[in-house]
Amino acid sequence: MKVNILMPSLSPTMEEGSLAKWYVKPGDRVQPGDILADIETDKALMEYESVEEGVVLELSIAEGSENVKINTPIAVIEVESISQNDSEIPPNDLIKDTQDDTKTAYEDQDINNNEKKQLISNEITHSELTEVNTNNITVREALNHAMAEEMRRDENVFIMGEEVGEYQGAYKVSQGLLEEFGPSRVIDTPITEHGFTGLGVGAAFTGLRPIVEFMTFNFALQAIDQIINSAAKTHYMSGGQITCPIVFRGPNGAAARVAAQHSQDFSSLYASIPGLKVIQPFSAADAKGLLKSAIRDNNPVIFLENEILYGKSFSAEENEEDLEPIGKAKILKTGSDVTIVSYGIGVMHALEAELKLNDMGIKAEVIDLRTIRPIDFDMIIGSVKKTNRCITVEESFPVCSVGSYIASQIMVKAFDHLDAPVISCTGKDVPMPYAENLEKAALITTDEIISSVKEVIYF
Amino acid sequence: MKKILEEEKTLISLYKKMLLIRRFEEKAGQLYGMGQIGGFCHLYIGQEAIVVGIDSITKNGDQTITSYRDHGHMLACGMDPKKVMAELTGKATGYSKGKGGSMHMFSKSKHFYGGHGIVAAQVPLGTGIAFANKYKKNGNICFTYFGEGAANQGQVYEAFNMASLWKLPVVFVIENNQYAMGTSIERSSSTDAMHARGIAFNIPGKEVNGMDVREVAKESLKASAHCRSGKGPYILEMKTYRYRGHSMSDPAKYRTREEVQKIKEEKDPIDNLRDLLIKNHNIIEKKFKDIDKEVKMSVTEAANFAVESPEPDISELWTDVYTN
Numbered sequence: 001m002k003v004n005i006l007m008p009s010l011s012p013t014m015e016e017g018s019l020a021k022w023y024v025k026p027g028d029r030v031q032p033g034d035i036l037a038d039i040e041t042d043k044a045l046m047e048y049e050s051v052e053e054g055v056v057l058e059l060s061i062a063e064g065s066e067n068v069k070i071n072t073p074i075a076v077i078e079v080e081s082i083s084q085n086d087s088e089i090p091p092n093d094l095i096k097d098t099q100d101d102t103k104t105a106y107e108d109q110d111i112n113n114n115e116k117k118q119l120i121s122n123e124i125t126h127s128e129l130t131e132v133n134t135n136n137i138t139v140r141e142a143l144n145h146a147m148a149e150e151m152r153r154d155e156n157v158f159i160m161g162e163e164v165g166e167y168q169g170a171y172k173v174s175q176g177l178l179e180e181f182g183p184s185r186v187i188d189t190p191i192t193e194h195g196f197t198g199l200g201v202g203a204a205f206t207g208l209r210p211i212v213e214f215m216t217f218n219f220a221l222q223a224i225d226q227i228i229n230s231a232a233k234t235h236y237m238s239g240g241q242i243t244c245p246i247v248f249r250g251p252n253g254a255a256a257r258v259a260a261q262h263s264q265d266f267s268s269l270y271a272s273i274p275g276l277k278v279i280q281p282f283s284a285a286d287a288k289g290l291l292k293s294a295i296r297d298n299n300p301v302i303f304l305e306n307e308i309l310y311g312k313s314f315s316a317e318e319n320e321e322d323l324e325p326i327g328k329a330k331i332l333k334t335g336s337d338v339t340i341v342s343y344g345i346g347v348m349h350a351l352e353a354e355l356k357l358n359d360m361g362i363k364a365e366v367i368d369l370r371t372i373r374p375i376d377f378d379m380i381i382g383s384v385k386k387t388n389r390c391i392t393v394e395e396s397f398p399v400c401s402v403g404s405y406i407a408s409q410i411m412v413k414a415f416d417h418l419d420a421p422v423i424s425c426t427g428k429d430v431p432m433p434y435a436e437n438l439e440k441a442a443l444i445t446t447d448e449i450i451s452s453v454k455e456v457i458y459f
Numbered sequence: 460m461k462k463i464l465e466e467e468k469t470l471i472s473l474y475k476k477m478l479l480i481r482r483f484e485e486k487a488g489q490l491y492g493m494g495q496i497g498g499f500c501h502l503y504i505g506q507e508a509i510v511v512g513i514d515s516i517t518k519n520g521d522q523t524i525t526s527y528r529d530h531g532h533m534l535a536c537g538m539d540p541k542k543v544m545a546e547l548t549g550k551a552t553g554y555s556k557g558k559g560g561s562m563h564m565f566s567k568s569k570h571f572y573g574g575h576g577i578v579a580a581q582v583p584l585g586t587g588i589a590f591a592n593k594y595k596k597n598g599n600i601c602f603t604y605f606g607e608g609a610a611n612q613g614q615v616y617e618a619f620n621m622a623s624l625w626k627l628p629v630v631f632v633i634e635n636n637q638y639a640m641g642t643s644i645e646r647s648s649s650t651d652a653m654h655a656r657g658i659a660f661n662i663p664g665k666e667v668n669g670m671d672v673r674e675v676a677k678e679s680l681k682a683s684a685h686c687r688s689g690k691g692p693y694i695l696e697m698k699t700y701r702y703r704g705h706s707m708s709d710p711a712k713y714r715t716r717e718e719v720q721k722i723k724e725e726k727d728p729i730d731n732l733r734d735l736l737i738k739n740h741n742i743i744e745k746k747f748k749d750i751d752k753e754v755k756m757s758v759t760e761a762a763n764f765a766v767e768s769p770e771p772d773i774s775e776l777w778t779d780v781y782t783n
Contacts, residue, residue, distance in 0.1 A: 195583045195617025202587020205572055208594060229577050230584060237563035239556035240779040274780050298782045
């Protein structure tokens with residue numbers, strides 16, 4: 001009986017990977033546990049083991065192939081027949097069914113992703129017309145380059161965190177830094193968030209400029225006392241004597257199917273703390289320019305990244321002196337009917353919504369906040385005075401969200417300009433569920449943005 | 460070192476510094492009672508030998524970081540009593556312009572990194588300062604103080620592990636004054652051997668009579684030599700006793716008056732050094748009276764300065780939140 005071996009999914013957000021190496025060839029006999037191939041994703045290189053016992057008939061995907069979608073058949077193995085007694089469903093049928101299902105699902109997903117990618121690259125090209133020489137760069141590369149450039153520029157800059165060095169970064173953001181800067185500046189820490197956060201803050205008090213990577217910001221909850229009570233407040237408590245030039249960075253917000261303890265946007269929590277600056281970029285250029293600014297800033301900066309955005313490509317010019325200003329928002333789309341204020345991955349949904357609204361004849365202005373503290377109210381209020389309507393889009397929980405604060409400030413500063421109440425589109429008021437359909441329902445969607453826009457313009 | 464600790468000049472200087480802390484704290488207690496000092500105020504009376512003994516062996520550039528019972532540490536490392544007292548009274552002339560108070564004071568020029576109000580938070584911070592010493596190869600040590608109560612916080616062991624793993628120049632000084640607020644060490648700790656808390660991390664530790672300034676100095680010098688030679692951290696458990704309550708608002712129901720009295724009579728670090736000076740160096744009563752007068756004047760001056768200083772300008776509310 002022939003069994004198709006499929007390209008495996010090796011991480012929550014993996015959509016495709018490379019077939020780096022085959023360990024078997026047609027004619028080889030394999031046992032369960034034998035290594036078939038090395039699969040490389042943008043995050044890691046992993047060995048892929050056989051679960052079948054049989055003989056390799058064919059390798060359908062050549063060694064070195066890139067962008068192989070998950071569930072693509074990569075090899076065929078002839079397995080010994082199992083008697084009908086062992087299984088109620090003939091294995092052949094089972095495999096065929098599964099394959100058909102997943103194939104369809106994967107194709108849908110693929111189209112969806114291509115659409116998104118297309119959309120992102122279109123928008124950025126349009127909004128950055130001044131660029132001449134553009135290259136494609138992922139958010140991951142942008143962050144990596146920002147750190148490397150700043151470490152070359154200032155020897156007081158160092159990075160510490162779990163797996164940042166020899167492992168090359170849990171999400172490969174710090175890839176290559178150990179090789180270039182050595183173990184005294186690229187420091188693998190024990191799993192000790194509270195401890196190494198405090199250690200980083202202490203080092204920053206003396207004038208060093210640590211970049212503390214949290215494998216995800218969920219783990220920073222272990223260290224929240226050192227971030228809030230030590231990093232944010234010491235400058236004030238010392239009457240301005242002690243400064244704390246430190247960057248706390250790492251992925252934040254929902255990734256994919258990692259459930260409640262690993263899926264949460266902490267923007268509003270950190271944004272409520274005086275003494276901290278809070279950044280959450282969307283595009284690669286902003287990720288780079290803002291991270292460089294954050295590293296040079298003399299205050300503690302919370303730099304919130306997003307795992308889903310790490311692999312997204314943007315067209316961006318790379319220039320070592322391109323610093324993006326902290327505290328300045330950016331208009332990504334100009335429009336006259338409604339203002340959509342968003343940040344981080346919310347911007348991706350906002351831009352999708354803007355395209356669809358445009359088809360309905362609604363011109364939306366899309367503002368990417370980029371910095372959550374301080375918020376660029378000048379830009380928001382200026383836009384609202386033009387459009388007279390506003391919705392906010394974010395992944396956070398609804399209670400005391402960034403959007404609710406923006407709404408209150410618009411009410412105070414532009415009440416007479418409002419033609420409708422401000423609506424805040426947020427994640428749902430529940431811990432993130434695991435099940436695929438529930439997770440989708442808990443997150444903000446483009447459709448929710450569109451219906452909120454329709455509501456505020458009485459469409 | 461042993462020889463220096465026998466010298467009259469050295470001993471007099473240690474005596475004077477301990478007495479300054481004692482009198483300063485008594486005055487702070489008095490000002491608290493008069494409503495001049497607000498909030499929390501944790502006095503160091505009884506523990507003076509520790510900071511004074513350690514300060515006597517530091518090298519220029521060595522840092523100090525501690526908890527909220529911090530007035531003694533600041534005076535020991537040479538900070539101005541006037542500006543410390545002014546901070547206690549929340550005045551513009553204080554070290555933090557009145558914005559930190561008793562628990563949060565700093566002096567970059569004296570390498571004093573606070574003054575931290577969260578129990579044990581200073582332990583990773585001090586370890587980080589030591590990390591920076593190693594990074595900058597400046598040969599300095601960070602003396603990181605905490606109480607035996609703080610020694611039960613998890614972040615202490617996170618810091619121990621990293622300090623030992625990376626051989627950081629940090630001396631962990633555990634000031635074991637027997638009471639974590641109102642809970643005695645027997646009621647809070649599975650073992651009372653604080654100097655042994657580093658065994659699992661391969662950090663050597665030593666129990667020291669923290670009521671004897673000479674022993675403190677001698678053992679601290681050994682600890683600092685260990686650190687400076689690149690061998691990594693060292694733990695000093697200073698056995699001590701605080702005469703006053705945990706803070707000013709402590710009814711002290713957890714121990715008897717007799718217990719406190721007995722320690723004062725038998726182990727007081729200042730009285731014992733005075734006795735030694737009389738016995739071994741024939742210092743006459745007049746000399747102690749002169750010292751007492753000098754210290755009292757300095758403390759009175761500090762108190763007057765603090766009371767008479769203006770409150771911070773209301774505009775200071777908005778300064779120092781961020782730096783440029």
